[in-house]
Amino acid sequence: MDNQSCVKIITEWDIVAARQLGRNVAKELGFGTVDQARITTAISELARNIYLYAGQGQICIEQISEFSKKGLKIIAIDNGPGIPDVRKVMEDGFSTSGGLGAGLPGVKRLMDEFSIDTVLGEGTDIQAVKWLR
Template identity: 80%
Template sequence: MEFQSSVKIVTEWDIVAARQLGRNVSKELGFGTVDQARITTAISELARNIYLYAGKGQIYIEKLNRGGKNGLLVVATDEGPGIPDVRKVMEDGYSTSGGLGAGLPGVKRLMDEFDIETNVGEGTEIKAVKWLR
């Protein structure tokens, strides 16, 4: 896959950079302010998870055009410990960091498509898409 934009996540400041990139690309695509906020919140959550659990990784952002529909693809990828129990982390209120536990279920709700691939000891890749209405 050829990505137009990406941010390496190593420090907390990279989370801010990833959010900003997502806001800029979603604005370029013509998303309204509410959907821009949804997208940046989802990116923030994904980037924070990379920072907290994997230590480092990458957020990729790409403009999509599928069947005449425009959208935004966000891919969060890391080579961290992986997620031993995906079902558990997808439960509302589940948190290992003492946060609100909005985490991945929140990202899934904010976006239109959500896919997670993880291998314990190898890392995780999460893809989320928001379509322009």
Template identity: 80%
Template sequence: MQFQSCVKIVTEWDIVAARQLGRNVSKELGFGTVDQARITTAISELARNIYLYAGKGKVCIEKINRMGKSGLLIVASDEGPGIADIRKVMEDGYTTSGGLGAGLPGVKRLMDEFEIESVVGEGTEIKAIKWLR
């Protein structure tokens, strides 16, 4: 997969950089302000998870076209501890950081497509797509 742009997530400032990249690319694609906010919120959540739980990783953003539809693909990946129970982290209100627990279920709701793959001890990859209406 050829990514347009990636931001390495190592510090809290990288979360801001990833959000900014997402906002810029979504604006370029023609997303409205509401969808831009959804996309940047999703990126923020994914980047924060990498920072908090894996220590480092990356968020990649790519413009995509499938079956005549344009959209934005976000791939958040890390080589952290992985997620032992994906079903549990996908429950509303579940949090290990003491945050609001919007987390991954929130990202899934904000985006049109969402998939998560995780191997304990190897890391996690989350793909999320927002289609242009």
């Protein structure tokens, strides 16, 4: 398998496709069912954010390795409006969509590493990594 696979997020069905891709790669790497669920939940949140706030973008799943560790990186990229206040969206319970607000803080909790790079009017690039224990 190529190191990176991407799913374009344009419709709600693409969220399902991105989850499926993530689960397959996680399983292939040897993640257990609990971590597979964490990874697919994180992908769901990120893909849904692209769909709701940016209109379209993509979710890429990448197999990574560092020293003797193996892991999976989720990259969520869009050319949407950007995030005006990253600190605010990282507060637990904050939601602009009226959702549960698990959102980005939830993704950060589910994964081992998390970063947001956003530029107003240009888009957002979020990366999250889960290492194989």
